[in-house]
Amino acid sequence: MIRFLHHxxxxxxxxxxxxxxYxxxxxxxxxSGEHLVLRCKGRGQDQIRLMPGSPKHLSYVAYGTDAAGMKQVRKNLKSHNVTLxxxxxxxxxxxxxxxxxSNDWVHICEGVEAPAAPRPTPEVNTHGRYRRIGQRACDLTSSSRIATPLRLGHLIKFSPDMDKSIAFYTQVLGMKVSDRAGDILGFLRFGCGGDHHALGLAKSSHSGLHHLSFEVMDIDEIEMGAQSLMAKGYISAFGLGRHVGGSNYFHYIRDPWNSLVEYFWDIDVIPEDDSDWVVLNAAGPHELAAVWAxxxxKExxxxxxxVPDGAEQGPSMALNEALAHG
Known part of the structure; x- marks a missing residue:
């Protein structure tokens, strides 16, 4: 039903x-009025909308779909007694x-996902498939290159009830489970096929944003972007590495309010006809975290x-403990 992550x-x-x-x-x-809107260079689609508010918090997630998908979403919301x-x-x-x-706002609109700005794909030489002949992969000018994200690929947000949240996004909005770690972590993709996950859910005492993840062109761009941010004083949280859940290369950086942003490249893609895909149900999130890193x-x-209403700080949560003891 829902077909793409809008912003x-x-x-x-x-x-x-x-x-x-950003x-x-x-x-x-x-x-944009009282707000600040952020886009990927050359792509005609909002990716983040920053709105004044304190303390910092995830306000909403917007998804897109077609007319048939919108009709089915409305029907499903009504049958599950969800109020518009x-x-x-x-x-x-x-x-x-x-x-x-999780009491988080969701916005769904009709539309078509905007294409990423066209860029030449970097050639990679692997054994038996040498595509870059007589040409350097890196030169002196590449050291000053910074990352140019192509699109917002996914987000992971916290949820106090994993089973209830997964049931909602699969049964009401048509997503599918790609991989999960019990009631601690779940990766969901769109039913129409595409990236291994567009939405991740992680168990916590309350809702909140864990990270936003943007696709770049290659592993070099991941690390050049991360190194550029660190040189400006921003903090690395995890990476460089390669995940198990999704298989993508990654590097996470802290934003000014302690959420994370991730550069990623080379994620698993699952077709709409997904009969051959086997869902992993890992013993713990540490099994899905990284093949290597x-x-x-960071702790x-x-x-x-x-910060939930009435609390002084966000408490540590089950995912943190599970990773620490993995």
Whole structure:
């Protein structure tokens, strides 16, 4: 039913601090009323909307679908007694708004996913498939190159009830489980096929954003982007490495409010006809974390830093403990 990830809305205490970080990350910013909208260079689709608010928190996630998908979503929401609500933010938006089992806002609109800006694919020489002949892969100019993200590929957010959340996104919105680790971590993809996961769910005492993940062209761009951000004072949280769940290469960097952003490349793709795909149900999230990585994740890698109402700080959660004891 839902077919693609459109964009994510975040409330942050300082829009200009957000602008500085995400422009350093490689996105382009523009003002939209009282908000700041960020896009990938040359791609005609919002990827992040920053809105004034304190403390920082995940405000909503927007997905796209076609007319048939929208009709089925409306039918499923009604049959599961999910209430449609007025747009909760000062946004000129079309589509429908409702809350998921974690009480997070979800926005669905009709549309077509915008293509990424065309870029030449870097050639890679592997044994028996030599494509780059008489040409350097790297030269002196590449050292100053920064990452240019192509698209927002996925997000992982926290949920206090994994089974209920997974049931909602699969039964009501038509997603499918790609891999999971019991009731601690789950990776969901769109039913129409595509990336191994567009949405990840991680167990916590309360909702919140763990990370946003942007696709780049190759492993070099992952690390050049990460190194560029670290040179500006931003903190590395985990990487360089390669995941098991999704198989993608990765590097995670802390944003100014302790959520994470990830550069990724070479993710598993699952077709709509997915009869041959075998879902892993790992003993723990550590089994899905990394085939290899440069060092372990920082101790707070899986900490939920978003503050629930009435609390002073986000408590550590099950995913953090499971990774630590893996």
């Amino acid at each position: 994510v809305g975040l409330s942050v205490p300082d829009l200009e601090v957000g602008r500085a970080f 422009e350093a990350f490689g996105l382009e910013a523009r003002v 609500e007025d747009a909760p933010f000062n946004i000129d938006s079309k589509g429908i708004w409702f809350r998921d089992p 440069v060092g372990p994740p 707070d890698f899986a900490h939920n830093y978003e």
